[in-house]
Amino acid sequence: xxxxxxxxxxxxxxxxxxxxxxxxxxxxxxxxxxxxxxxxxxxxxxxxxxxxxxxxxxxxxxxxxxxxxxxxxxxxxxxxxxxxxxxxxxxxxxxxxxxxxxxxxxxxxxxxxxxxxxxxxxxxxxxxxxxxxxxxxxxxxxxxxxxxxxxxxxxxxxxxxxxxxxxxxxxxxxxxxxxxxxxxxxxxxxxxxxxxxxxxxxxxxxxxxxxxxxxxxxxxxxxxxxxxxxxxxxxxxxxxxxxxxxxx
Amino acid sequence: xxxxxxxxxxxxxxxxxxxxxxxxxxxxxxxxxxxxxxxxxxxxxxxxxxxxxxxxxxxxxxxxxxxxxxxxxxxxxxxxxxxxxxxxxxxxxxxxxxxxxxxxxxxxxxxxxxxxxxxxxxxxxxxxxxxxxxxxxxxxxxxxxxxxxxxxxxxxxxxxxxxxxxxxxxxxxxxxxxxxxxxxxxxxxxxxxxxxxxxxxxxxxxxxxxxxxxxxxxxxxxxxxxxxxx
Amino acid sequence: xxxxxxxxxxxxxxxxxxxxxxxxxxxxxxxxxxxxxxxxxxxxxxxxxxxxxxxxxxxxxxxxxxxxxxxxxxxxxxxxxxxxxxxxxxxxxxxxxxxxxxxxxxxxxxxxxxxxxxxxxxxxxxxxxxxxxxxxxxxxxxxxxxxxxxxxxxxxxxxxxxxxxxxxxxxxxxxxxxxxxxxxxxxxxxxxxxxxxxxxxxxxxxxxxxxxxxxxxxxxxxxxxxxxxxx
Numbered sequence: 001x002x003x004x005x006x007x008x009x010x011x012x013x014x015x016x017x018x019x020x021x022x023x024x025x026x027x028x029x030x031x032x033x034x035x036x037x038x039x040x041x042x043x044x045x046x047x048x049x050x051x052x053x054x055x056x057x058x059x060x061x062x063x064x065x066x067x068x069x070x071x072x073x074x075x076x077x078x079x080x081x082x083x084x085x086x087x088x089x090x091x092x093x094x095x096x097x098x099x100x101x102x103x104x105x106x107x108x109x110x111x112x113x114x115x116x117x118x119x120x121x122x123x124x125x126x127x128x129x130x131x132x133x134x135x136x137x138x139x140x141x142x143x144x145x146x147x148x149x150x151x152x153x154x155x156x157x158x159x160x161x162x163x164x165x166x167x168x169x170x171x172x173x174x175x176x177x178x179x180x181x182x183x184x185x186x187x188x189x190x191x192x193x194x195x196x197x198x199x200x201x202x203x204x205x206x207x208x209x210x211x212x213x214x215x216x217x218x219x220x221x222x223x224x225x226x227x228x229x230x231x232x233x234x235x236x237x238x239x240x241x242x243x244x245x246x247x248x
Numbered sequence: 249x250x251x252x253x254x255x256x257x258x259x260x261x262x263x264x265x266x267x268x269x270x271x272x273x274x275x276x277x278x279x280x281x282x283x284x285x286x287x288x289x290x291x292x293x294x295x296x297x298x299x300x301x302x303x304x305x306x307x308x309x310x311x312x313x314x315x316x317x318x319x320x321x322x323x324x325x326x327x328x329x330x331x332x333x334x335x336x337x338x339x340x341x342x343x344x345x346x347x348x349x350x351x352x353x354x355x356x357x358x359x360x361x362x363x364x365x366x367x368x369x370x371x372x373x374x375x376x377x378x379x380x381x382x383x384x385x386x387x388x389x390x391x392x393x394x395x396x397x398x399x400x401x402x403x404x405x406x407x408x409x410x411x412x413x414x415x416x417x418x419x420x421x422x423x424x425x426x427x428x429x430x431x432x433x434x435x436x437x438x439x440x441x442x443x444x445x446x447x448x449x450x451x452x453x454x455x456x457x458x459x460x461x462x463x464x465x466x467x468x469x470x471x472x473x474x475x476x477x478x
Numbered sequence: 479x480x481x482x483x484x485x486x487x488x489x490x491x492x493x494x495x496x497x498x499x500x501x502x503x504x505x506x507x508x509x510x511x512x513x514x515x516x517x518x519x520x521x522x523x524x525x526x527x528x529x530x531x532x533x534x535x536x537x538x539x540x541x542x543x544x545x546x547x548x549x550x551x552x553x554x555x556x557x558x559x560x561x562x563x564x565x566x567x568x569x570x571x572x573x574x575x576x577x578x579x580x581x582x583x584x585x586x587x588x589x590x591x592x593x594x595x596x597x598x599x600x601x602x603x604x605x606x607x608x609x610x611x612x613x614x615x616x617x618x619x620x621x622x623x624x625x626x627x628x629x630x631x632x633x634x635x636x637x638x639x640x641x642x643x644x645x646x647x648x649x650x651x652x653x654x655x656x657x658x659x660x661x662x663x664x665x666x667x668x669x670x671x672x673x674x675x676x677x678x679x680x681x682x683x684x685x686x687x688x689x690x691x692x693x694x695x696x697x698x699x700x701x702x703x704x705x706x707x708x709x
Contacts, residue, residue: 056377082383093378097396097474106392107382139474152378159382312687313680314648316659321680324666325673411538418540422652429543442550450539450547457538 005068007032007163007194008053013062015048022048024218025062030196032162035189037205038198040215041241046198049215050165053196054085067162082111086161090168092148094140100127100151101136107159119158126154130184146177150184157188164188166197200245206230214238256444259435263449266431270456273417273427276349278410281356288361293368303361310358315416318355323347323423344423352416359409367402368394400471407464411457418453428452485665485675492658493682499579499647499657500686506583507643511590518595529591536588542649544585549577549653578650586643590636597632598624630701637694644686648679658682 008030015023022045030036038046051057052064055077064071069080095103104123108114114122127133130150132143140148149169156164166185170178182204189195189208199205205212205226212229214222214237222229222238233239291303310318326332326341340346371394379389421430432449436442517529536544553571560570571577601624609619651659662675669675 054381056381078380078383078385081381085381087378087381089374089378091374093372093374095375095378095393097400097471099474107384110388110392111383141475141477155382309680309684312684314645314683316648316651317676317680317683320659320662321673321676325676328671328673415540418542421542429540432543433546436546436550440554442547442554446543446547446551450535450543453540453543454535454538
């Protein structure tokens with residue numbers, strides 16, 4: 001793998017659920033260190049696309065490469081994903097029966113086989129990074145939504161992924177807590193993390209994204225740098241979507 | 249109808265003698281039954297049809313027929329087969345004690361199998377996805393994420409099933425065993441005082457039920473602690 | 479197995495008795511369950527306490543013990559009573575069929591009480607208020623609004639109660655009712671094939687429980703019809 005290898009490469013990827021075609025021949029290349037924001041109406045396939053990247057969904061045809069390694073649909077995929085990609089979910093998915101610290105330490109200890117002390121170290125440092133070190137011994141139920149999502153981001157970072165995927169990370173949050181999560185994501189982007197972020201937060205897209213991708217009905221309609229995307233969208237559907245989402 | 253207090257006082261110690269057997273039946277059957285339930289749950293949720301179908305059949309048979317019939321089939325019915333009478337199993341299977349435990353364990357196994365399956369399927373899919381995304385393998389996901397949560401979800405129904413098992417042990421009296429109910433029936437047959445004796449026996453069972461309920465409530469309280477927002 | 483066919487008629491007779499008990503006990507269960515639920519939801523503290531005591535005792539005591547208390551207890555009481563007037567009579571009892579049905583009705587009725595109570599409480603208050611605002615009388619509100627909704631909520635759990643009730647009918651053989659277990663006992667003493675005979679009993683109960691499950695499934699679909707999206 002050299003510096004030219006893209007972080008993520010999707011080549012004509014298709015996926016269907018029963019009779020519903022969620023992805024139709026989607027192709028996308030994400031360079032290392034690039035920040036991509038994916039937007040589009042619900043049902044457009046944006047979540048499906050990133051879930052295929054970290055193999056939560058198995059694509060039906062086409063090829064997906066993560067840091068040069070192909071996702072074959074077999075057992076080896078989890079190793080590829082685990083070593084390269086971290087995921088943050090809309091519903092946080094923190095383990096409710098474990099403390100924040102235990103949530104963070106679980107993967108480093110079990111998967112990376114680190115010692116308890118090492119894992120604890122990593123966990124506490126990351127909690128500092130997301131600015132809630134004092135919540136270490138609390139249970140998820142005792143935290144606010146914004147705090148939980150920040151813990152989720154820290155948890156994903158504990159295993160040192162090279163690429164971070166965000167699936168509508170702020171959609172389940174009360175408005176006043178969206179900023180604290182976006183701030184963490186912006187800081188992450190500034191440090192050079194490769195990111196694909198599915199979101200409706202266009203302010204975030206404008207300030208952080210290298211490219212904004214618009215998807216509709218399972219296809220990528222348009223992909224451009226933010227100034228071009230927001231200032232001069234080329235397709236009618238993109239214009240329509242932007243007018244709906246930016247009007248309020 | 250007179251209430252013979254002297255009779256009650258005389259009989260209670262005798263009834264208490266039956267508690268030993270009732271407890272043995274409850275604990276042994278509960279233990280084996282729960283283990284069987286875990287195996288059954290695993291079988292039902294397995295990817296292999298060769299495990300799923302027998303699991304389904306077992307559960308259907310033992311939840312679809314009365315416990316009394318199951319006891320009789322094992323105690324009276326198995327004696328029909330020479331192959332069993334000639335084998336080493338016969339030392340166990342001709343004893344009403346082991347027949348009862350076998351019947352209760354098989355019955356409990358079917359019910360707890362379904363309870364655990366419900367618990368496992370109740371675990372939020374997102375949690376197993378997050379665990380997978382972090383790189384945890386199947387066994388780790390099961391041990392650290394699915395099992396603890398499924399346990400907590402199963403607890404109320406499991407507690408009810410243990411109470412059902414306790415009540416079921418009373419049927420051991422139908423195959424000559426002297427558990428609480430067996431002792432009671434004996435005394436009533438001699439004294440013709442059904443109210444005093446049977447009501448005393450019922451009180452003993454009610455106390456035991458209460459103990460089980462308190463244990464389950466405590467376990468629920470412990471397991472739900474992380475979920476209580478401060 | 480020809481043996482099974484030979485004994486088919488007596489077994490069918492026993493199965494019929496089982497069905498009869500089930501029917502009677504089911505009616506009792508529903509009636510007692512509704513009464514118990516209303517007691518638990520009533521304003522009277524005494525009624526609530528009474529209902530609570532009832533459900534605690536009848537759900538915490540072995541079924542077989544309740545059967546024995548009811549049958550032998552009533553026999554002893556009845557005999558004592560009758561002998562006051564006619565001392566030559568040795569033994570009077572409530573026939574096991576009725577004693578057993580009553581016992582089962584009381585037992586499963588305790589579970590039904592809890593289920594119905596929960597279901598009544600699950601009916602959104604707003605609907606009751608809307609009905610009152612529309613001018614419906616108390617009885618009409620109960621019959622047209624609360625009962626149908628409660629039925630929908632109670633049905634899955636009540637289906638389980640019905641299955642329990644069906645299986646509990648086997649216990650009445652213990653107090654001497656000549657139903658299907660009794661048939662199997664006689665057949666065993668004649669043929670010396672206990673496994674075959676009791677297995678037949680099992681098969682018949684399996685059939686009955688399967689039919690009940692089917693029925694409940696049908697009823698559930700009917701009760702939630704209005705909630706399913708139109709195609």
